[in-house]
Amino acid sequence: MTASPHAAAHRATELEIQRLLRHGAALPGDLPLPDHHQLWTAFSQAADGGKRFRPALLLSTHSALGGTRERAAVQVAAALELLHTALVVQDDVIDGDQLRRGVPSVSGGVAADARRAGSSPEAARRLGEAAGILAGDLGLIAAMRAIARCEAPAPVVDRLLDLFESTLHATAAGELADVRLQLGPADGHVVLRESLAVAELKTALYSFQLPLRAGALLADASPEVLLALDEIGCLLGIGFQLLDDLLGVFGDERRTGKSALGDLREGKRTALIAHASTTDAWPALHPLLGRADLDEADARRARELLTDGGSRAWVEDVARWHLSSATEAAARHDLPPALVTALDLTTHQMLRAADLPLPDHEGLPV
């Protein structure tokens, strides 16, 4: 397998994303108000600079399964990226996040512009939130339309639309549950169980199951392969979310691009923190969380408590278990070697990003 066909598909996907963004910019024609330009420009900027991880997963799945619908795969891959952008933009509204990947979020950027133009902080915040909600809507609609119009036979398009819709229902449920957990009282074991369910619904389904299944549908894969990919996508996705929780507290800021104080300052109720609430470290840890003035010394203390109380090791173990189970499932279900390789590569990239040792299994060709 040479790199060039993949590289060509990735370039084509990037072009398709940019084409969809230009299409949206021109859509409503000449409007008598400046607000559409502001809205779509902010969305387009949010769509730039992503790692295009979900499109890559779709494209490699489609091609590893022998799919030949290159054009449709590129179109659906681009739709996945717009969907991801829309969810991220609205997530920032829901969480009140002003920054994303170190630059202003859509809601944060529009609010900052309004403040500079003389709005009160409250008025600016409300305008920014409206912009984030509406930009997300337009991104979702663009993604749905791109799928509805992709160049695959009608029965495949219908299945893709159904997949998209059911995935979004689960993602929305996971997002709402996440907010509920963040805001509710900390009831250790319940929160721990639910935080794993949130990781599955909010992240695993749309970031892993959806690209894998969409690539497989486009490749006319068998029902057995589809079910195997659902299982693998769920395992990979939960593993990914757990590693992301670890990186949010223990990660190297220079590599993750986000502050390792953010999650602690926000008091984010991740599986890591949910586990800690069931340990003896909790009485000392709890007062440190959710403080906007948490400093580097506090963060060091919190990291020590999470490490010494066993929460860090527990989350690492659970993450590794999910990722190695995914690798084992890929082998057990007798998937094509090219797909096993692609999935294994994904797993190893995740573990390397988290500075964790590779999982202890029999080893598959990488």
Place this chain on the structure above:
Amino acid sequence: MTASPHAAAHRATELEIQRLLRHGAALPGDLPLPDHHQLWTAFSQAADGGKRFRPALLLSTHSALGGTRERAAVQVAAALELLHTALVVQDDVIDGDQLRRGVPSVSGGVAADARRAGSSPEAARRLGEAAGILAGDLGLIAAMRAIARCEAPAPVVDRLLDLFESTLHATAAGELADVRLQLGPADGHVVLRESLAVAELKTALYSFQLPLRAGALLADASPEVLLALDEIGCLLGIGFQLLDDLLGVFGDERRTGKSALGDLREGKRTALIAHASTTDAWPALHPLLGRADLDEADARRARELLTDGGSRAWVEDVARWHLSSATEAAARHDLPPALVTALDLTTHQMLRAADLPLPDHEGLPV
């Protein structure tokens, strides 16, 4: 023209809406969290009890133009109602409205449930807003999927998808502009001009142009008819929004079902208020607006100022001008008599609801 084919189409649309809502309820299968049930139940309740005005406009346009795609028309009509519900649900988040048609909005209802379960007011508000955003997303997706899968030929479906997308871009721009106008400083003449543009983008396009054009596309109408309907839809829609602004301040609460204090308490920057800001009544009126403790005596005073200052008459005139221009355009463009009748009926129903005399024109068969 007898009533029964219309009544049958309306019943079929209601059944289709309920089918789509049941489909959504069952979509993600067995989830490990209760949040999907809460989200979709709240959306389904919001979808109940609407007047189904937009579906009716689509169905009568399709049938008056001799369309024979009854099933597809019903499917797209149902999609329009889900779209409308989604926009309303997110509008309530953006405006911070806890009530809609006298019952809790999605965001207001979820927040109230959370407060009853012991959440702080702030935590409950944030959970309610998340629910409103996410429920709206699912409604938008359901509407797009219903259109993508409607039983019309592929080229018609493509045109409907494009129409939906471009309409939503304009609607989102209008919604954002509305928030901007509400929050910004009152600069009379600019706000007046922009508030008419907001009425066009935020309401007229999706509530009037979209149903008219969708019905016409399904009936394979000529480009001339489509352009005529765009013009008429825009005029009707702006007229409708202006009448709605009047009803929000001067309406009979028993007939409108909403408080005639709400818009004044909110200090809503409608065309009526924008006009008043250019009159001598403004210095006396301005301090009354946007006060949560505004009472019936204050409201009477505000109504007097709006009436004596000429703003009420001005908005009535502009509304009537738009509605009679729509009627004249329908005659001028030589539309089929059944469609002219349907549009005239719509106009007269709007004027009757606003207790305004019928427009002074040559008269068309009603």
